[in-house]
Amino acid sequence: MSTLFTPLQLGSVTIPNRLGMSALTRSRASKSIPTEVMKKYYEQRARGGAGLIVSEGVLITRQGTEYHDVPGIWNKTQVEGWKKITDAVHAAGSKIYAQVGRVPVVRILFQSLFILQLWHLGRANHPDAPEQIASGVPVYAPSAIAARGGKFKYLPGTPGYVTPTELPDPTVIIAQYKEAAINAKEAGFDGVELHGANGYLVHQFLDSTSNKRTDKWGGSVENRARFCLEILKELIDVWGPDVALKLSPAGGYGDVGMELQETLDTFGYLDPAFLDQEFDGRLLIIGYRILKFSLLASIIQGKKRATQHDVLASYSSFLPDTKIFLNAGVMPAEAEELVDSGKVAGVFNGLSWIAHPDMGKRIQTGKALDSNVDFKTLYGAPGVDPALGYVDYKEAVY
Template sequence: MSALTRNRSPATVPNDLMLKYYVQRAEGGAGLIVSEGILVTRQGTEWQHAPGIWSRAQIDGWKKITDAVHEAGSKMYAQLWHLGRIAHPDTPEQIAAGVPVYAPSAISARGGKFRFLPGQPGYVAPTEIADPTLIIAQYKQAAINAKEAGFDGVELHGAAGYLVHQFLDSTSNHRTDKWGGSPENRTRFALETLKALIDVCGPDVALKISPAGGYNDVGMPLQDTIDTFGHLLREVENLGLSYVTFMRYLAFTDVEFDGKLRATQHDVVETFSPFLTHTPIFVNGDVTPAEAEALVGSGKAAGVFMGRNWISHPDLARRIKAGKALDNAFDFAGFYGTEGVDPAVGYVDYPEATY
């Protein structure tokens, strides 16, 4: 089960409703659950109820969830997440943090909306991170906290135009120091962060990437994409990660600016699989059960992550194994919850199949 932001964590602290959600899916056959993105430090996200892992209350809340998931027979990784320039300075959490919105370079992302802020403002120009090692230290502390919270490992969110991806991408990283410029320099932040996580969790560290870009205003020309992510993966191959997830191109996450789609459409799996010969590859992005069987059976992937199907089918793995239909209607309206509506709606109220 891939990471899925669900916006059900008021005050950033995991709660009993979230526990029920994850346990439903552990009991539904999810062998490995990757948590929703967990903020490594207080930030102003457009999902105002995203969880964190910097406080004692958060660690304790996650510990209840991981204990219950383990009891149900599943493993659970924490996806560690920093928004970078996709935060907003006017959100309550960013104001409470008392720091600016940080990014590799002072370049704002186009687009964006914060449904709970007046006027639905877009993204703003961030403050350039003066010393990236200070952010890496936040990731390392988050891994320490995740380990204390009972997670079996951590996944670095290097996809979807968030901070790690912003360092990788030449359109969002215009730095002239050792953290920007060449592919070797733009991949430095991701690699140094992974090494810090390995210091804490050993081999139980993973990485998720989305080389096609698109979402959150990232994406490079194809050759730059291959050069950058190719160098990243060549170095990752030597780190002994538990897996790397390739996020395939998804049309529904692509965006259009000035009459042109933002993503660099290509076959991510075919392009980047050759760079990893020892590190397990997982594939994510609208993978069907039939595709999953083909990917694993052909040796192109060690496994797959499924996302949205787990939202509307809490017993997804059991259904697939039993040959049951995936017939629960998916409701986007309940994806992030709706103000004034019971947060259980569209979250823990999807029915299981009859067995």
């Protein structure tokens, strides 16, 4: 596994290996504020060899959500909570060297890169969610089109998704993304990732099945991509090269997904447009191949939106100078092959990092990935010890 453990320059930071930990909603915040058990969770994975950690989806504004106890980053208390976590991650994942010179100093050579995923759910909210009620605004989306399906872990029964209110002025939300990016810098993150996937707000604007607007934010590919690109401009204004974009062109989740040619046209336009904005090929794009999970979710929810195609083969030609990380159950041997071939710069994994806080160290030392995820504790539950299934997996290789 030598190739997986070579350094890589991402934006302004060098990471020690090509193993990324996916953004994973785990519902361990308290009233949208990060907690001490969350600090331990991220610290364990940094100590366990994650070169790049993407935070769980973090809400940019008070709103309803599909999950209970998810964190936000719209106020100072949340920023302070995240600062404790970023400090712990950097301390756990850092390697130190002494610079030889007239005045010896100690500097960080490598550290686990920790980026914040900026999240807005759009029509995947519900008006009865406590935070949505507290926000005092409706459930917004590009158009007043309800997604099919929908489950809410904290609401009784199966109320399903509702018909949202068309967002009257998208620039208001764009400004909220920028404010969240500013807060992320204050909280000590190394960069931000725009969540443009999984049928949430940015993806809803990109997809013609959920975006039927007739103004400059809808209709043509260029107009549907505008919301995403305008947010990215604001994030880059704050962060420079340290901005990532998460995409899932295969669709399905959240009841989005277009016909194949329209999908190719949309994401084939979006990716180079993203890169053309004076990015010098320094930005990270997190790409997806077809996800078994996304396709399964589509079937379970009675939808057939997933657009099956090889995402890596379809879009990599548009991104010759871009650092592409692939996600979707990529195991070590395949990851080594993909990185060694130059097809991707690195890989992300989710479930293996949940079950193995020391996954990076295990792969590096040839130790088996021998634990399974307890799905009953994946999202925690009110009144249940948040450590269960979260920070209590065995840690063997440190």
